[in-house]
Amino acid sequence: MDSKEFRQRGREMVDYIADYFENIEQRRVFPDVQPGYLKELVPSEPPQCPDSWDNIMKDIDKAILPGVTHWQHPHFHAFYPWTQSYPSILADFLVDALSSAGFSWASCPASTELEIAVMDWLANMLGLPEKFHHCRGAGGGVTQNSAGECLIVSMLAARHNALKHLSSIYPNEDAAVLLSKLVIYHSKLAHSCVEKAGMVLLIKTKGLDFDDKHSLRGHTLETAIEDDERKGLYPFFVLATLGTTPVGSFDNIQEIGEVCNRRRIWLHVDAAYAGSSFICPEMRTQMNGIKNVNSLNINLHKWMLMNSESSAIWIDDKKVLIETMAIEPLYLQHHLSENFLSSKKNWSISLCRKFRSLKIWAVIRSYGISGLQRHIRNHCKLAKYFESLMLSDSRFQVIGTVNLGLVCFKLKNNHLTEKLLSTLNSSGKMYLVPAAVNEDFIIRYVICYEKMNERLIEESWNIIRNLASEILNQNYEEK
Amino acid sequence: MDSKEFRQRGREMVDYIADYFENIEQRRVFPDVQPGYLKELVPSEPPQCPDSWDNIMKDIDKAILPGVTHWQHPHFHAFYPWTQSYPSILADFLVDALSSAGFSWASCPASTELEIAVMDWLANMLGLPEKFHHCRGAGGGVTQNSAGECLIVSMLAARHNALKHLSSIYPNEDAAVLLSKLVIYHSKLAHSCVEKAGMVLLIKTKGLDFDDKHSLRGHTLETAIEDDERKGLYPFFVLATLGTTPVGSFDNIQEIGEVCNRRRIWLHVDAAYAGSSFICPEMRTQMNGIKNVNSLNINLHKWMLMNSESSAIWIDDKKVLIETMAIEPLYLQHHLSENFLSSKKNWSISLCRKFRSLKIWAVIRSYGISGLQRHIRNHCKLAKYFESLMLSDSRFQVIGTVNLGLVCFKLKNNHLTEKLLSTLNSSGKMYLVPAAVNEDFIIRYVICYEKMNERLIEESWNIIRNLASEILNQNYEEK
Numbered sequence: 032m033d034s035k036e037f038r039q040r041g042r043e044m045v046d047y048i049a050d051y052f053e054n055i056e057q058r059r060v061f062p063d064v065q066p067g068y069l070k071e072l073v074p075s076e077p078p079q080c081p082d083s084w085d086n087i088m089k090d091i092d093k094a095i096l097p098g099v100t101h102w103q104h105p106h107f108h109a110f111y112p113w114t115q116s117y118p119s120i121l122a123d124f125l126v127d128a129l130s131s132a133g134f135s136w137a138s139c140p141a142s143t144e145l146e147i148a149v150m151d152w153l154a155n156m157l158g159l160p161e162k163f164h165h166c167r168g169a170g171g172g173v174t175q176n177s178a179g180e181c182l183i184v185s186m187l188a189a190r191h192n193a194l195k196h197l198s199s200i201y202p203n204e205d206a207a208v209l210l211s212k213l214v215i216y217h218s219k220l221a222h223s224c225v226e227k228a229g230m231v232l233l234i235k236t237k238g239l240d241f242d243d244k245h246s247l248r249g250h251t252l253e254t255a256i257e258d259d260e261r262k263g264l265y266p267f268f269v270l271a272t273l274g275t276t277p278v279g280s281f282d283n284i285q286e287i288g289e290v291c292n293r294r295r296i297w298l299h300v301d302a303a304y305a306g307s308s309f310i311c312p313e314m315r316t317q318m319n320g321i322k323n324v325n326s327l328n329i330n331l332h333k334w335m336l337m338n339s340e341s342s343a344i345w346i347d348d349k350k351v352l353i354e355t356m357a358i359e360p361l362y363l364q365h366h367l368s369e370n371f372l373s374s375k376k377n378w379s380i381s382l383c384r385k386f387r388s389l390k391i392w393a394v395i396r397s398y399g400i401s402g403l404q405r406h407i408r409n410h411c412k413l414a415k416y417f418e419s420l421m422l423s424d425s426r427f428q429v430i431g432t433v434n435l436g437l438v439c440f441k442l443k444n445n446h447l448t449e450k451l452l453s454t455l456n457s458s459g460k461m462y463l464v465p466a467a468v469n470e471d472f473i474i475r476y477v478i479c480y481e482k483m484n485e486r487l488i489e490e491s492w493n494i495i496r497n498l499a500s501e502i503l504n505q506n507y508e509e510k
Numbered sequence: 511m512d513s514k515e516f517r518q519r520g521r522e523m524v525d526y527i528a529d530y531f532e533n534i535e536q537r538r539v540f541p542d543v544q545p546g547y548l549k550e551l552v553p554s555e556p557p558q559c560p561d562s563w564d565n566i567m568k569d570i571d572k573a574i575l576p577g578v579t580h581w582q583h584p585h586f587h588a589f590y591p592w593t594q595s596y597p598s599i600l601a602d603f604l605v606d607a608l609s610s611a612g613f614s615w616a617s618c619p620a621s622t623e624l625e626i627a628v629m630d631w632l633a634n635m636l637g638l639p640e641k642f643h644h645c646r647g648a649g650g651g652v653t654q655n656s657a658g659e660c661l662i663v664s665m666l667a668a669r670h671n672a673l674k675h676l677s678s679i680y681p682n683e684d685a686a687v688l689l690s691k692l693v694i695y696h697s698k699l700a701h702s703c704v705e706k707a708g709m710v711l712l713i714k715t716k717g718l719d720f721d722d723k724h725s726l727r728g729h730t731l732e733t734a735i736e737d738d739e740r741k742g743l744y745p746f747f748v749l750a751t752l753g754t755t756p757v758g759s760f761d762n763i764q765e766i767g768e769v770c771n772r773r774r775i776w777l778h779v780d781a782a783y784a785g786s787s788f789i790c791p792e793m794r795t796q797m798n799g800i801k802n803v804n805s806l807n808i809n810l811h812k813w814m815l816m817n818s819e820s821s822a823i824w825i826d827d828k829k830v831l832i833e834t835m836a837i838e839p840l841y842l843q844h845h846l847s848e849n850f851l852s853s854k855k856n857w858s859i860s861l862c863r864k865f866r867s868l869k870i871w872a873v874i875r876s877y878g879i880s881g882l883q884r885h886i887r888n889h890c891k892l893a894k895y896f897e898s899l900m901l902s903d904s905r906f907q908v909i910g911t912v913n914l915g916l917v918c919f920k921l922k923n924n925h926l927t928e929k930l931l932s933t934l935n936s937s938g939k940m941y942l943v944p945a946a947v948n949e950d951f952i953i954r955y956v957i958c959y960e961k962m963n964e965r966l967i968e969e970s971w972n973i974i975r976n977l978a979s980e981i982l983n984q985n986y987e988e989k
Contacts, residue, residue: 032596032876034528041524044600048520048607049513062619069623073871075645077631081878084597090875091604095868098620102610110617113862115609117511118563121523124603125570127817128527130594131581138589140541141577144548152556166554176655176819177860187710207712211686223837224861230835231666231859232711233686276839338606339864340655356709358702360755361946380710380859381656382703383592385818389574392552396569397511399560467840 032084040084047088048120052103059459060104062097069098105480105487106461106494111276111304112436112479116336122393123338132383139386146174146388149395154345156400157309157329160322163345170347173378174340174387178303179224181328181344184379186215186228186268188326188346189297191355193267210234214259217270218247220277220468222301225270235264245278245431245468247271249286256294268297271324273317274305277466278431278439278473281305281317288323300327303342305435307334308407310400317434334410334436335403336481337394341387352378410436410478413488417476420492426499430468436478445472447502454498461494511563519563526567527599531582538938539583541576548577584959584966585940585973590755590783591915591958595815601872602817611862618865625653625867628874633824635879636788636808639801642824649826652857653819653866657782658703660807660823663858665694665707665747667805667825668776670834672746689713693738696749697726699756699947701780704749714743724757724910724947726750728765735773747776750803752796753784756945757909757952758916760784760796767802779806782821784914786813787886789879796913813889813915814882815960816873820866831857889915889957892967896955899971905978909947915957924951926981933977940973 032040072094102113133142147165150172154164165171175181190213197209210233217225219238229236237259239251256266269291271282284300291298300321306329308314321327326346332339346352356378398406411434418433421440430439441448448465452474455461466473476495480487511519551573581592612621626644629651633643644650654660669692676688689712696704698717708715716738718730735745748770750761763779770777779800785808787793800806805825811818825831835857877885890913897912900919909918920927927944931953934940945952955974959966 034532034596037596037600038524038528040596040600041527042521044603045517045520045524048604049517051607053513061616064619066615066619067623068619069627073624073627075627075630077635077874078878079880081881082875084600084876087597087872087875095620095624098618098623099608100610100616100618101608102618103608110611113609113611115606117513117516117519118566120603120606121516121519121563123606124523124599125527127594127599127602128530129578129580129582130592130811130817131579132589132592132818136545137540137579139577139579139581140543140545140547141574144546144577145552145574148548148552148554151554156556177862179860183859205690207690207692208687210689210712211684213686223839227835227837227859227861230837231662233689332609338609339611339862340860356706358706358709360702361944361951380662380706381658382706383656383818393566395556396561396566397563399557401558402560465840472840 036084043088055101055104058101058104060101060106061456061459061462062099063459064098069094100462102479104462105483106491107479108476108491109462109464111333111477113339114332114334114336114481115338116394116398116481118393118397119336119338119390122390126386126389129386131386133386134383142386142388145386145392147171149388149391150174150343150345152395153331153343153391156395157306158312158315159345162347168347169349170345171349172343172345174384174391175328175342175344175379176340176381177342178222178301178328178330179227180380181342182224182270182299182301183228183231184344184352185297185299185326185328185346186232186234187355188348188351189268189299190232190234191351192297193265197265212263212265213268214264214266215268215270216252216255216266218272218275218282220245220275220280221270221272222276222303241280241282245275245280247282247287249283249290252287253290256290256296266294266296268299271298271300273300273302274435276304277468277475279305279433279435279437280431281434283320284318284324285320288320292323297325298323300324302327303330304333307331308411308435311404311407314407331391334407335394336398336406337390341391356380406481410483413478413483413485414438416485417478417488417492420489424496426503430471430473438476439466439468439473440476441471441473442499442503445470447506448472448474450502451495451499454502455495458494458498461491515563522567534580534583537580537583539580539585540935540938540941541578542938543577548573579941581958583941584962585970586958587955587970588941588943590812590956592818593811593813593815593958593960594817595873595877595960597872597876598815598817598869601869605865605868608865610865612865613862621865621867624865624871626650628867628870629653629822629824631874632810632822632870635874635882636785637791637794638824641826647826648828649824650828651822651824653863653870654807654821654823654858655819655860656821657701657780657807657809658706659859660821661703661749661778661780662707662710663823663831664776664778664805664807664825665711665713666834667827667830668747668778669711669713670830671776672744676744691742691744692747693743693745694747694749695731695734695745697751697754697761699724699754699759700749700751701755701782720759720761724754724759726761726766728762728769731766732769735769735775745773745775747778750777750779752779752781753914755783756947756954757918758784758912758914759910760913762799763797763803764799767799771802776804777802779803781806782809783812786810787890787914790883790886793886810870813886814873815877815885816869820870835859885960889962892957892962892964893917895964896957896967896971899967903975905982909950909952917955918945918947918952919955920950920952921978921982924949926985927951927953929981930974930978933981934974937973937977940970
C-alpha cells in the first residue's frame with residue numbers, strides 16, 4: 032500500500048470506525064460464535080501473494096467482527112471498562128506511524144519527557160502526595176502494560192529492600208535462599224494477579240479475611256504478620272485494593288498503612304479501576320491514608336477514556352526501582368542522558384515501550400479535568416440510579432456499597448442467580464460476569480459505556496427484571 | 511469530540527501521517543533538543559477545561575515532533591528496525607476502536623482465535639518444526655509485549671520443570687531455596703535482557719565466551735556446565751541467540767542443542783531480529799538444529815513490517831507454561847472456554863492483552879509471503895552492497911560476517927571510531943549506536959527503512975567516508 036492508497040484506505044477506516052460507534056447498539060454485545068469458529072473462515076496456509084485491502088476489509092466484516100466481544104457496547108457490563116475515546120485513538124494512530132521504541136531518552140526524547148510530564152499532571156489531578164511527583168519528590172510515575180506488571184514492579188522494588196536488609200543479617204546466604212523467608216499479604220478479594228505475581232517471583236502470598244464491608248482491616252493484617260514472624264518468616268509487602276474486582280470495596284489503607292509504617296513493610300495500592308475516580312475531590316476520602324503508601328497503580332484505560340496499555344504506577348522512591356533493574360550495555364547508552372531520564376527502561380520489565388504518553392496527554396487536553404470528572408460522576412450517579420431501581424424490587428439483593436460504577440446483586444439463592452446470569456448472557460442483549468464473595472454467587476453490573484444515560488439504565492433494569500420474573504416463575508412452577 | 515468531528519479529524523490525521531512519510535527525508539533523524547526541552551513547552555499544571563483538537567495538533571507540531579527520534583527515517587541506522595507499515599497501522603487503528611482486553615476466549619473470541627491462526631501461519635512461513643504448530647504438536651505460539659517478556663516466560667516454564675525435578679530429590683526444601691541452585695548460560699554477546707531476567711527472577715546467569723566468528727559453541731557450554739555441576743549447581747536453561755545485537759552473529763544451536771538435549775536442559779533461542787529472515791528458505795541454514803530447541807522468540811515488529819508490540823514466542827510444550835501461571839478466579843471463567851483457548855491469559859505475565867494478531871494478519875495478507883521475503887532480501891542485499899563499498903576503502907575494517915541487514919565496522923583504533931560515531935550522530939544526518947565486542951568499539955550500521963535502496967546506501971557511505979576523512983586528516987595534523 033503506497034501513500035496514495037493509504038490516504039484513501041485511511042479515510043475509509045475513519046468512516047468505518049465512526050459508523051461502528053454510531054451503530055454499536057444494533058450489535059449483539061457477546062458474539063454468537065462457538066469456540067473454533069474462525070477455523071472455517073481463515074485458511075490454514077498463509078497466503079503466498081499479496082491481497083487487496085478490499086478483500087482484507089471484507090474478511091474483517093465476515094470473520095473478525097462477528098467474533099468480537101463489544102466492550103464499547105452500551106450493554107457491556109462485564110469485568111471493568113476497557114476504554115477508548117476519539118482523541119485517544121487518533122493519538123495512538125500517530126504513535127503507530129512514528130513507531131519508536133522509547134526505552135531511553137535518546138531513543139525518543141519526546142516519549143520519555145512527555146511521560147514524565149503527564150505522570151505529574153495525573154499525580155496533580157488525583158491529589159497524590161508530593162512524594163509521588165517527579166518535580167517535587169524522590170518518586171514519580173511511569174506507565175506499564177498492565178496492573179499485573181505494576182504489581183510485579185512494586186514487588187521487585189520492595190524485594191530489593193527486603194533482601195538488602197536480610198543480607199545484612201545473613202551475609203553468607205544466597206539471595207534465593209533469603210527469598211524463601213518473604214511473605215506478602217492481601218485481601219481475599221484482591222485481584223488474582225497477586226497470586227500470579229507470587230507464582231512468577233516464587234514469593235509466598237497470603238489472602239486475608241475482610242470485614243462485613245468487604246474491607247481488609249489493620250488488625251487482621253497485624254495478627255497475620257505476628258503469626259508469620261513467630262514462624263521465622265519476613266513480612267515485607269502488603270497489597271491493598273481500592274475498588275476490588277469482585278465487589279468494588281475499599282481496603283482500609285489508613286489502618287493498613289499505620290501497620291506497615293511501624294514495621295517498614297512496603298504498602299502497594301491497587302486502584303486499577305477506582306483510582307481514576309480520585310480526580311473528583313469528593314471521592315478522595317476513599318484514599319485517606321495515602322501518605323503511608325509506597326506505590327500505587329491505576330489502569331487509566333479502565334475509566335479515564337484512554338486506550339490500553341496505560342497502566343500507571345507511582346512509586347515514592349525511584350532509586351530503588353532503578354537499582355533493582357538497571358542494565359546499561361554500551362548500545363543503550365547515550366551521552367545526553369546521564370540523569371534519571373535515561374533510566375525509563377529500568378522502570379519496567381520490558382526494555383522497549385510504545386509512546387504511551389501521547390494518548391494520555393491528548394485525552395487530558397481534549398476533555399480537560401472538568402470533562403473527565405463529568406464522565407466519572409455520570410457513571411457513579413447512574414450506578415446509584417440502577418441501585419435504586421433494584422432496591423425497589425424485593426426479589427433482588429444488592430451486595431456491597433455502591434460507590435463507583437459497579438452494582439453487585441443476587442437473587443435469593445445462588446442457583447437462581449447463576450441461572451439469571453446465564454440466561455442474560457445467552458440472550459446476547461447484555462454481557463456480565465459473576466464473582467464469588469464469601470458463599471455468595473453474585474452478578475456484577477458495571478457501567479462501561481462512555482455515553483451511558485438513564486434510558487440505557489432503565490433498559491438494563493427492564494431486561495434483568497423481566498428475565499428474573501421468568502426464572503422465578505419457572506422455579507415456582509417446578510416446585 | 512463527536513463522530514462528526516472524528517470523521518474530519520481522522521481524515522486530517524490520515525493526511526498528516528501520509529505527509530510525514532512522504533517528507534521524512536527532510537527531517538533530522540535525531541532531534542536537535544537537550545534533555546528537559548519539553549519543560550518549557552508543556553505547562554506544569556494539567557488543563558481544567560477542554561481544548562480544541564486544532565490546538566492539540568499545533569502542539570504536536572511545536573512540542574512533540576521536534577523531540578522525536580525518527581526510527582522510520584532512511585538514515586536511522588541505530589539499534590535494530592522498529593517497523594510499521596500502512597496495513598499494520600490501519601489494523602491497529604481499528605483495534606484501538608474495538609478496544610477489547612483479550613485475556614480469554616470469551617473476552618474476545620476473534621482475538622484469541624486469530625492469534626492462534628497467525629502464530630501457525632508464521633510457524634509455517636518460518637519453517638519451524640511441527641512441534642511448534644498449534645494444529646500439529648503439543649506446542650504453539652503466542653504474542654508478548656517484548657523479547658524480554660518472551661525470555662522471562664520461557665525461563666518460567668523451564669524453572670517449573672527444574673523445580674519439579676529438584677523437589678523430587680529434596681522434597682522438604684522450599685522452592686525458593688531450590689532456586690538458589692539454578693543457573694542459566696548465554697553468550698557474552700546475548701542481549702542484556704537476559705541479565706535483567708536473571709535479576710527479576712533471582713536466577714544466576716553466566717555469560718560465556720564466543721569463538722572467532724562471535725558464536726557460542728557446544729564445547730564452551732559443556733565445560734561451563736560441568737564446572738557448575740561440580741559446584742552443586744543445577745544448569746537448567748540456555749539462551750542461544752540467532753543474530754546478536756552487538757554484531758549480528760549466530761550461536762551454534764546445532765551443537766548447543768545436542769548438549770542441552772543430552773542433559774535435558776531447556777534451550778531457548780532469541781532470534782528477535784534475525785528470526786524474520788527465516789521466511790526466506792535460503793536463510794534457514796542459520797537455524798540448523800532448531801529441532802532440539804524448546805522455545806524461540808522473534809520480534810515481528812523488528813523486521814516484518816508489523817507495529818510493536820508483536821513479540822512472538824513459540825514453545826514446544828504449552829502445558830508447562832499453563833501450569834506455571836494458571837489462575838482461574840470465577841470472574842475470568844466462561845462455560846464456553848474449557849479448552850486451551852481459554853488459557854491465553856496464562857501464557858503471559860500480564861492478564862490483559864491487545865488484539866495484537868489483527869495487524870499481524872493484515873500485514874501477512876497485504877504483503878503475502880512473497881512481499882515480506884522481498885523486503886528481507888532487499889535489506890540483506892543492500893547490506894552486502896554497503897559492505898562492498900566499505901571493503902573498497904582500506905581505512906575501514908568490517909567486523910563479523912554480514913548475513914542480515916547489519917554491517918559492523920571500525921576505523922583503525924577505538925578512539926577514532928568513537929570520534930567518527932559522535933560526529934556522525936551530532937550532524938543530525940544519521941543515527942547509529944556503538945557496541946563493544948572483545949576490546950573493540952564498533953559502529954553498527956543497520957538498515958531499517960522499508961524503502962531502502964542503492965542511492966540511500968551510497969548517500970550513507972559518502973557521509974561516513976567524508977567524515978572519516980576529516981577525522982583522520984585532523985588526527986594526522988594533530989600528530
